[in-house]
Amino acid sequence: MGATEPQWVLMATGRSPTNIAVIKYWGKRDEALILPVNDSISVTLDPDHLSATTTVAASPAFPSDRMWLNGKEISLSGGRFQSCLREIRKRARDVDNEKKGIKIKKEDWEKLHVHIASYNNFPTAAGLASSAAGLACLVFTLGKLMNVNEDYGELSSICRQGSGSACRSIYGGFVKWCMGKNDDGSDSMAVQLVNESHWDDLVIIIAVVSSKQKETSSTGGMRDTVETSPLLQYRAQTVVPSRILKMEDAIKNRDFESFARLTCADSNQFHAVCLDTSPPIFYMNDTSHRIISLVEKWNHSEGTPQVAYTFDAGPNAVLIARNRKTATLLLQRLLYTFPPQENDLDSYMLGDKSILSDAGLQSIADVEALPAPPEMKAPNQKFKGDVSYFICSRPGAGPKVLTDEGHALIDSATGLAK
Ligand code: DP6
Structure with missing residues (x-):
């Protein structure tokens, strides 16, 4: 100075x-x-x-x-x-x-x-x-x-x-x-x-998905969608207004079933609108799709949603579990399908790492010993390296x-x- x-x-x-x-x-x-x-x-x-x-x-x-x-x-x-x-x-x-x-x-x-x-x-x-x-x-x-x-x-x-x-x-x-x-x-x-204290049972697990692809920016992607997607009009004018009201009720009443159905449907419609864009925008990849199907199969087998998924302008999955117990069952399923590439569990889970011990997963040996989830049809399918790491979080406070x-x-x- x-x-x-x-x-x-x-x-x-x-x-x-x-x-x-x-x-x-x-x-x-x-x-x-x-x-x-x-x-x-x-x-x-x-x-x-x-x-x-x-x-x-x-x-x-x-x-x-x-x-x-x-x-x-x-x-x-x-x-x-x-x-x-x-x-x-x-x-x-x-x-x-x-x-x-x-x-x-x-x-x-x-x-x-x-x-x-x-x-x-x-x-x-x-x-x-x-x-x-x-x-x-x-x-x-x-x-x-x-x-x-x-x-x-x-x-x-x-x-x-x-x-x-x-x-x-x-x-x-x-x-x-x-x-x-x-x-x-x-x-x-x-x-x-x-x-943040209204619905503090929720546990949020993010799967950071490995991807080499350069993604379309949100700003550019949504501009193309506005200019070319006929589906966007229907979404913005008809679908979202009614979903917003239902989502507000679901949150107010801590109604996880409605919350999960609306969250998944809206994520899927957002990606459908991306596909409806010319040229089409692909944000999710095979790993994202695999995570969706893992959650869908599990939710279906339980008869009522245990976990909601949502994806933004990229392949990462954000998974919202209804409570901690469900989050541990989700984590077992995720680690069964996506075991860590490195022999190091600690760097495979960021954020609230205590979810690992709650799920009984203290070491690589625990991950290797996980039984196939009962609802899985092809239990031997594992995809080591397709998830870079997970982050465990929860609803939180403002600035x-x-x-x-x-x-x-x-x-x-x-x-x-x-
Ligand atoms: C898919 O807020 O990044 O995450 O307003 O152009 O900066 P700009 O876009 P941005 O878009 C976020 C899109 C989204 C959905 C969402 O967060 O609602």
Whole structure:
């Protein structure tokens, strides 16, 4: 920092969860404002397992806005980052930090530049909605730094302008993104349906599926769908509105059977709409299909759904089990079919690893000794290496401020990413 400049750096650090849609958002009616063609509903995942942490810093010594993602500097010039920065700056208020002796006037924020450092606690390459957690965290943490007083609905509509699905990451529990009617997007925002303790029996197991294929981005994929798929109109206008009402009831009543049927049907229809796009988009692969059929067979043999599956714009499976006991039975089935490639169970299960011992799986020998699930017709079929690893999680809380300076990703002396 220049010797003549005031020597202060003001920072804030926040953590935001990722979310997984159980009624999918796919298709925009306005590309620039990111306004969707239908409502969507998601569950927020426990930030201990899947979240973004972001530190934002402001200093008169910064000549420009800069950002680092997982330690690497990235460009902030994209329109979406710019929209979020602009909308938050517009709402900035006076800051009077007595402890540090820093006073910032509302109007000073227009001239002050920010440094942003963000980090995901899960592999970005895994294709697990890292942008939802990242953008929500950026907006939430900038809001704290700039003393923004807006309610969460307003913040969610700013997140939305960074990435559609990010607007649902501003709350914990189950969240609905209301598409809104207004052309300016002012009523397109997320609301919390229930918080994370409402349905805390649920266990979420994610299978990160090995894939070499470069996937079509959500943004590009949904643009092609809007332009070419006749099925999308029917989905957005007829199917989703009635599913949203049923899903809200299922969540309110903790009705797992309805919840699971709706979740699976909506994931399958989203992928059907992708196939109905010209040229067709394939997000799921053979492993994804194998997981669907494993779950479908098991659910069918039990007579009532034990597990729901849902897939986003990639081959990874998100499996939602009705409770911990069911999750252990699911895990036994998954590990029977997809044993780890390496002889190391510990690195094959991330997140809540205690699910392994609950399922009686302490070692590779335990996995090898698993009996074939009774409902399986071809019990010898195993697919070692087709799943990279699993993550065990649960419904979780929304964004929060991390007050312990040890969590900061920016060095307060240099103002640069650590
Ligand atoms: C399949 O939010 O990534 O995950 O708004 O263009 O940034 P943009 O798209 P994005 O799309 C997510 C699509 C989805 C379904 C969902 O999360 O609802």
